Amino acid sequence: MRSIREPFVVATPTGARVRARLRLSAWDKLVVRAVAEHLGRLAGRDLAWRCRLGHTQSSRLGSELRADRKRALTSASSSRWAGAITRTSNDQVERAYKNLLDSRVGLRRAVKRIRSRLAVPVVKRSGRVRGYATRVERFEKQRRLQHLQARLGKVEQRITAGRVSVCRGGRRLAKLRHHLDDSGATTPTEAERAACVIQWRARWQAARLFLTADGEADKAWGNETIRVHPDEGWLELRLPTPLAHLTNTPGRAPTYRLSCRVQFTHRAAEWAAQATSGAVRYDIHVDPNRSRWYLDASWRLPARVPPALSALRQHPTLGLDLNADHLAGWILDACGNPIDTPHTIPLDLDGHSATTRDGRLRAAIADAIRTAKANGCHSIAVENLDFTDVRRVGRETLGRGRRGRRFRHTIAGIPTRKFRDLLVGMATNAGLWVLAVDPAYTSRWGAAYWQAPLGGSTRPSITVTRHHAAAVVIGRRGLGFAARRRPGVTRLHQRMGKGELPARPSVGRWAVREPGPPEASGQRHRPRKTRHAERRRLGDQVAQDRSGPPEQSADSRLLTS
Numbered sequence: 001m002r003s004i005r006e007p008f009v010v011a012t013p014t015g016a017r018v019r020a021r022l023r024l025s026a027w028d029k030l031v032v033r034a035v036a037e038h039l040g041r042l043a044g045r046d047l048a049w050r051c052r053l054g055h056t057q058s059s060r061l062g063s064e065l066r067a068d069r070k071r072a073l074t075s076a077s078s079s080r081w082a083g084a085i086t087r088t089s090n091d092q093v094e095r096a097y098k099n100l101l102d103s104r105v106g107l108r109r110a111v112k113r114i115r116s117r118l119a120v121p122v123v124k125r126s127g128r129v130r131g132y133a134t135r136v137e138r139f140e141k142q143r144r145l146q147h148l149q150a151r152l153g154k155v156e157q158r159i160t161a162g163r164v165s166v167c168r169g170g171r172r173l174a175k176l177r178h179h180l181d182d183s184g185a186t187t188p189t190e191a192e193r194a195a196c197v198i199q200w201r202a203r204w205q206a207a208r209l210f211l212t213a214d215g216e217a218d219k220a221w222g223n224e225t226i227r228v229h230p231d232e233g234w235l236e237l238r239l240p241t242p243l244a245h246l247t248n249t250p251g252r253a254p255t256y257r258l259s260c261r262v263q264f265t266h267r268a269a270e271w272a273a274q275a276t277s278g279a280v281r282y283d284i285h286v287d288p289n290r291s292r293w294y295l296d297a298s299w300r301l302p303a304r305v306p307p308a309l310s311a312l313r314q315h316p317t318l319g320l321d322l323n324a325d326h327l328a329g330w331i332l333d334a335c336g337n338p339i340d341t342p343h344t345i346p347l348d349l350d351g352h353s354a355t356t357r358d359g360r361l362r363a364a365i366a367d368a369i370r371t372a373k374a375n376g377c378h379s380i381a382v383e384n385l386d387f388t389d390v391r392r393v394g395r396e397t398l399g400r401g402r403r404g405r406r407f408r409h410t411i412a413g414i415p416t417r418k419f420r421d422l423l424v425g426m427a428t429n430a431g432l433w434v435l436a437v438d439p440a441y442t443s444r445w446g447a448a449y450w451q452a453p454l455g456g457s458t459r460p461s462i463t464v465t466r467h468h469a470a471a472v473v474i475g476r477r478g479l480g481f482a483a484r485r486r487p488g489v490t491r492l493h494q495r496m497g498k499g500e501l502p503a504r505p506s507v508g509r510w511a512v513r514e515p516g517p518p519e520a521s522g523q524r525h526r527p528r529k530t531r532h533a534e535r536r537r538l539g540d541q542v543a544q545d546r547s548g549p550p551e552q553s554a555d556s557r558l559l560t561s
Helices: 026-053 059-074 079-118 135-161 171-182 190-207 241-246 268-277 354-374 388-397 401-412 416-429 442-449 451-457 466-479 541-545 554-560
Strands: 015-022 226-228 235-238 255-257 281-287 292-300 317-322 326-332 338-346 379-383 433-437 487-489
Touching (some): 015 268, 026 059, 026 241, 059 079, 079 135, 190 281, 226 281, 317 466, 326 354, 326 466, 338 354, 338 466, 442 451, 442 466
Antiparallel strands (some): 317 326, 326 338
């Protein structure tokens, strides 16, 4: 059994992002798309230049090369647009290089796992490693090992040479162009194929547009390239030099003011305050499926120092267990005792679009936060889940056949990263903190030590599942208690019994040897027995009530003799 890592308080988000819809006129759409396409071509040219330079380790050399790229772009756009384009290209290259490093780690783990299983004969076991079930499966795994080794060699060569590749618009969308005919069970007709191509091209062109303006703290309204007035609601877009003739603000710098009003509904006051006193970044993008344009505003939030873990453990917490179709939770007090009844929040995400999944996940998290606030919780304890290793070596560790594929599909459908990001952001807005705990053995220990006792203490109409028991273990681990319940405390509805309940904080060992609750002071007391009742002895009834002792009859003498 591996050691359990200590829980920690998750840091709050460092930035905020809000979105507003732009109801553009026909002419506004033409101007905005012309600017976005022109800047998109410049961004593609600069990204190709940056990829040819490779991953530079020297920051000084990288800054000098960026200055050269920025000067080359300024004449075709503006200084601010060139700065945003070069910054975006650098970020994309850095992300691509980190993806290469992650890919190398995953391939090495997969290769190591397959090699360990190939070293064991078929249907044999060497310690905790077992061989493959059949010779056919072993042969297929040998072929897969060769494929993984070839991929690993290419990745290591690219890392050594510092060569990265980035596809503007997304590599997945680019590969989708070659598989449009495989979308259905039947062969599509010419009309259907043409419609699919048109739809894909609209998505591809929308993904390659560029309208991103970095914020500037010393400029009016926080941005000089895309400027939005918080009170009047107008938006002005700085035009590149080749498109200066499209300006509708004569006598000024070449800008274009949209005819529609811009209004943020979520966190509008925070955005207005930030635009008045700080920097705000704006992104304009289009949804090709619905032909709608949107404006995103983002800014940096002030850093918040998380409280000490010991301070949060003085208050109740909500233990939350993420599953494929629901959230299981239980409220625990500061002593680690489960309070009230379990909470089950449905989470139906399978078979829905991305927007529907995000909305349902957000609604479930909002329900969990309301439950925590209603019970006086200061924190929410969740597992620090990351299924990266499972996705890398899942074929070798999560079973085989149809059952293994179904289980891997279930794990791949759990939105762990999205759940974690949304929970941290929404909990921060609600004044709660998130405690990340080690996910090891939570379900196993919850089913072993908590499911049966909790099921017996709740109403018969409430079903306590192993997921609820796992939520209790998660909450106890966040509060600093062990998952196992220690013996020595009375059970429910029993005066004296060797029950098992969580220990009280700040109290060490038991104050008495016999099973029973400890004293508040924790001092040992000598056991004392109850004194006998004080009774007054009765007098001689023979002398008081009778004239003399009774005489024995003949029958009584016969019985006693």
